[in-house]
Amino acid sequence: MAKASTAKKKASERWSLPATQERSRATREKLLDAAEAVFAAKGYNGAKISDIAEEAGCSVGAVYFRFKDKDALFFAIAETFIEGARSNLGNLLTLSDNPEVIVRHFVTATAANVRKHRGLFRAIVERGFDHPLAMKTIFGFRDELAATLEKALHGRPEAGIQIRVMTQMVYGFLITGILNKDAPTQISDSKAISGLADACIAYLNTGEK
Numbered sequence: 001m002a003k004a005s006t007a008k009k010k011a012s013e014r015w016s017l018p019a020t021q022e023r024s025r026a027t028r029e030k031l032l033d034a035a036e037a038v039f040a041a042k043g044y045n046g047a048k049i050s051d052i053a054e055e056a057g058c059s060v061g062a063v064y065f066r067f068k069d070k071d072a073l074f075f076a077i078a079e080t081f082i083e084g085a086r087s088n089l090g091n092l093l094t095l096s097d098n099p100e101v102i103v104r105h106f107v108t109a110t111a112a113n114v115r116k117h118r119g120l121f122r123a124i125v126e127r128g129f130d131h132p133l134a135m136k137t138i139f140g141f142r143d144e145l146a147a148t149l150e151k152a153l154h155g156r157p158e159a160g161i162q163i164r165v166m167t168q169m170v171y172g173f174l175i176t177g178i179l180n181k182d183a184p185t186q187i188s189d190s191k192a193i194s195g196l197a198d199a200c201i202a203y204l205n206t207g208e209k
Contacts, residue, residue, distance in 0.1 A: 028066050030056045031079065035073040039119030044074065044126040074127060077120050078134065082141045085113060089145065092152040100201050102152050107170055107197040114174040115187055121178050142167065153204075166200045 026050035038047045049070060053060045069072050088109065095105055115122055124138065149163045173196055177187035185192035 027056075027058065027062065031063055031066060032073065032077055035070075036117065036119035038079050039074075039077075039123040041119075044070070044123035044188075051200070071127075071131075074123055074138075077117075078124070078137060081113070081117050081120050082137065086141070086144070089148045090150055094151070099153050099204065102149070103166075103201050103204060104197040106149065107200055108193055109172055111174060111187055111193045111196075114178065118178050121175055125175060125179060129198070162204055162206075166203060169200060169203070170196065 031052065033051045035047070038051045042051065047070065050061050052070075053063050056063070057099050063073075067076070091104055092106065095102055124134070127134070130144050146160075146163050146167060149167070150160060153163070157177070172184070174187050177183050177185065177192075185195075187193070
C-alpha cells in the first residue's frame with residue numbers, strides 16, 4: 001500500500017501543480033481516482049471535466065487549479081499505474097526458479113492490475129494510441145517488462161520474441177474484456193484468467209521443442 005501511494009504521489013506531482021498541504025494533496029489524489037472512474041464509465045472522449053469534478057465532489061475550478069486539462073489527468077493516471085507495476089517487477093526475479101510459476105504470477109498480477117485500472121486502459125485505447133508521449137511511455141514500460149520477464153526466465157533462447165508475443169496476448173485479452181462487456185470471457189472470471197495463464201505457458205513451452 002505504501003509503495004502504491006508513493007507511486008501515485010510521484011506521478012501526480014509531475015502532471016499537476018505542486019501541492020504543499022496535506023488537504024491539497026488529498027484532493028489531487030481524489031481527482032485522479034475520480035477521473036479514472038469516469039474514464040471507465042464514459043470513456044476518455046465521453047468524459048468531461050465537470051463529470052470528474054462531480055465524481056470527486058469538488059468544483060470544476062478545483063480540477064483546473066490542479067491539472068491543466070484532461071490530458072494531464074490521463075498522463076498522471078498512466079504513470080501512476082506504471083510506477084506501481086514497476087515496483088512489483090522485482091518480485092518476478094525472486095519468486096521462483098520455475099518458469100510456469102513466474103508466468104502464472106505475471107498473468108494473474110497483470111489481470112488484477114487491469115481490473116483495478118479499467119478507466120486507464122479504456123482511455124489508452126481511445127486516446128493513448130494517437131498520442132506520441134503516451135505511446136512512448138507505454139511502450140517504454142512494455143520493453144522494461146519484457147526485459148524483466150526474460151531475466152526471470154533465465155535468458156532462455158526462445159524468450160525474447162515469445163515473451164513479447166505473450167505479453168501482447170495477455171494485454172489484448174484483458175483490454176478486450178474491458179471494452180466488450182459481451183466478450184465470451186471476462187477479466188473478472190478466475191477460470192478465464194487461469195486459462196489465459198495456461199495458454200501463455202503452453203506457448204512459451206513450444207520454444208523448447
